Amino acid sequence: MNSRTLIRSSAGRRLLRPVADLIDQRIERRIRAAESRRPPVPDAEVTEKQQLTFELLVGPSGRGISRMVAKGSLERLHREVAALAGDRVAAERNVATAYRLLIALESLGVGRVAGGTMNICGKLASIPLLGPPNDEVLEIGTLYGMFSTGLLRMLERDGRSPALTIVDPFAGVQLQPGTTVRPDPTGTPVDEHAVRTNLALAGPAGAAARIRQGFSEDPDTRAAVSDRSYGVIVVDGDHSAKGVRQDLQWAEEIAAPGAIVVLDDFGDPSWPGIKEALDEHLKDDTRFTYLGKAAHSAFLRAS
Numbered sequence: 312m313n314s315r316t317l318i319r320s321s322a323g324r325r326l327l328r329p330v331a332d333l334i335d336q337r338i339e340r341r342i343r344a345a346e347s348r349r350p351p352v353p354d355a356e357v358t359e360k361q362q363l364t365f366e367l368l369v370g371p372s373g374r375g376i377s378r379m380v381a382k383g384s385l386e387r388l389h390r391e392v393a394a395l396a397g398d399r400v401a402a403e404r405n406v407a408t409a410y411r412l413l414i415a416l417e418s419l420g421v422g423r424v425a426g427g428t429m430n431i432c433g434k435l436a437s438i439p440l441l442g443p444p445n446d447e448v449l450e451i452g453t454l455y456g457m458f459s460t461g462l463l464r465m466l467e468r469d470g471r472s473p474a475l476t477i478v479d480p481f482a483g484v485q486l487q488p489g490t491t492v493r494p495d496p497t498g499t500p501v502d503e504h505a506v507r508t509n510l511a512l513a514g515p516a517g518a519a520a521r522i523r524q525g526f527s528e529d530p531d532t533r534a535a536v537s538d539r540s541y542g543v544i545v546v547d548g549d550h551s552a553k554g555v556r557q558d559l560q561w562a563e564e565i566a567a568p569g570a571i572v573v574l575d576d577f578g579d580p581s582w583p584g585i586k587e588a589l590d591e592h593l594k595d596d597t598r599f600t601y602l603g604k605a606a607h608s609a610f611l612r613a614s
Contacts, residue, residue: 369414378414378428388429388436391605396440405436408468412461420509422455422499425547426575426607433605434545434573435461439469441602441610443542444569446473451527451558452548452575453479455499456506459520462545463513475520476536477506478527478548528557540567547575552584552591559592563599566613572599577609 369378385406392402409432417423424431435458446466450459459475466473481502499505503522510517525532527548544566546558555574562572574589576582589609593601599611 368418376423378417380410380428384429388433388606391603392433392436392440395437395603395605395610398440401440402436405440405465406432409433409435409461409465412464416457416461416509416512419512420455420457420460421505422457422495422497422501422509424457424461425454426458430575430606430608431458431461434458434575434608435465437605437608437610438462438543438571438573439465439471441571441612442569443571444567445540445542446471447476447539447541447567448473448543448545449476449478449536449541449565450545450547451478452546453477453506454501456509456520458545458547460509460513460517462543463510463516463520467513467516473516475510475516476541477520477522478525478532478536479506479522480526481506481524527561528554533561537565539565541565541570542567543571543573545573545575547573550576550582550585552588555585555588556592559588559599563597563613566598568613570613572611572613574609574611576607577604579607 366372371377388406389399389403392406393399396402410428412435413424413428413431448459448462448466450462453459456477459477463473463475495501503524506522510520521536523532523535525535527533544562546555546562548554548558559572559574566572574585577585577589579585589601593599598614600614602610602612604610
């Protein structure tokens with residue numbers, strides 16, 4: 312038998328298989344060695360078009376305020392919401408849902424949601440998980456109504472039928488004591504029309520929302536919306552210590568038993584009066600129990 316016949320025979324192929332396998336292994340090693348000498352691929356390498364697109368969706372150049380998320384901040388928010396709700400899985404689910412909702416609302420709506428990304432997502436995620444005793448919601452200070460729009464949607468996702476009441480002066484700009492009055496960076500006037508436009512994104516519940524123009528400390532304003540007990544009260548109006556104390560005192564009167572009261576910007580160093588007001592309020596005879604915080608929002612429950 313000549314060499315060509317031997318190679319073609321089944322016996323020959325069996326004899327030569329180890330040699331072929333060895334050659335294949337050496338080729339693979341050389342390929343891997345060549346690949347290891349290539350310059351490292353940049354972390355999360357993307358094209359310029361992809362970078363620009365992502366920036367327009369969630370970055371500051373497209374929104375005026377970055378909605379990008381840092382791993383450490385997100386993990387901390389998960390722990391805080393889980394501590395409030397007693398359910399880590401539900402906390403992570405609601406935070407993710409709230410983030411997607413925030414991006415969608417600011418993409419479709421007019422104006423913006425006031426505040427940092429983690430603070431907004433913490434409020435939206437936590438309120439449904441805390442089990443408000445009824446579906447009546449009062450927001451004191453709304454800016455463009457976009458947070459209320461998101462809260463309606465989060466409560467509806469939880470199987471509820473929320474009814475929203477908003478109190479805001481609608482002064483054309485955002486008002487806060489001690490700050491310079493200037494047009495909103497979005498360029499959209501702060502008025503009831505903008506709020507109605509955003510509430511429409513929440514469907515029937517948004518369209519049915521009642522809006523009272525006025526300051527929350529005004530007796531006529533209070534009388535107009537104190538016709539019911541609220542299961543959720545979001546305090547986000549006057550950030551001075553005096554203003555927050557007045558809103559908390561009013562909330563004592565109109566909160567339903569078991570109601571959730573959310574105090575926005577609590578612990579934010581830019582607004583020291585908020586923590587000061589809550590600390591002082593909790594020293595008094597109060598219906599409220601401090602449950603904890605998520606980002607820069609404090610959560611209370613009424614007795």
